[in-house]
Amino acid sequence: MFAVIKAGGKQYRVAAEDVIRIDRVEAEPGKVIEFGEVLLLGGDSPQIGAPTISGAMVAGVVVQHTRGDKVIAFKKRRRKNSRRKRGFRHDFSVIRITEILTNGAKPAKEPPPRPKREPKVKAEVPEGTPPKVKKPAMRAPASKKTAAKGKK
Numbered sequence: 001m002f003a004v005i006k007a008g009g010k011q012y013r014v015a016a017e018d019v020i021r022i023d024r025v026e027a028e029p030g031k032v033i034e035f036g037e038v039l040l041l042g043g044d045s046p047q048i049g050a051p052t053i054s055g056a057m058v059a060g061v062v063v064q065h066t067r068g069d070k071v072i073a074f075k076k077r078r079r080k081n082s083r084r085k086r087g088f089r090h091d092f093s094v095i096r097i098t099e100i101l102t103n104g105a106k107p108a109k110e111p112p113p114r115p116k117r118e119p120k121v122k123a124e125v126p127e128g129t130p131p132k133v134k135k136p137a138m139r140a141p142a143s144k145k146t147a148a149k150g151k152k
Contacts, residue, residue: 001041001042001100002014002042002100003015003038003040003041003042003056003100004039004042005058006037006052007022007025007035007037009023011039014058014097014100015097015100016099017096017097017098017114018097019095019096020094020097021066021092021093021094021095022093023091024065024091024093025062025093025095027062027093028062029062029063029064029065030061031062032059032098032108032109033059033060033095034057034058034059034107035058035059035060037052038052038057039053041053041056041100041102053102055102055103055104056100056101057100057101057105057106057107058097058101059099059100059108060095060096060097061095061098062093062094063094063095063096065091065093065094066093066094067089067091067092068089068092069089070087070088070089071087071088072086072087073085073086073087073088074086098111098112
């Protein structure tokens, strides 16, 4: 099941255990936040809101607060000895979606435990197989100019 939510004037397609980066929200890391503006619920029986779905809610946990890459605005007026350089970094919150709720259900006050993921099992190599050896990279052939210099 997935949902399309609206947060900070933008729309996000989310499912359980997704991690999204939205505009900064005023909540400490580890707190549960609710997104009440659910525009669409997808899955076996999709529902489309007009404009939102009543009774639907998406809950998530604030993982951390972070900042985006620096955006530099550089203005120069040529031949005037005038220039200006400004930098800006946008504040973001990283949210892990915990559950998608319908029919007016309320989210838990404590985040639910994350599902355990088992490590991937490496394929076993039969006993008689030799180990893989990296071949050295081949050199590119010398160009005609360098070959002519060497002959002099």
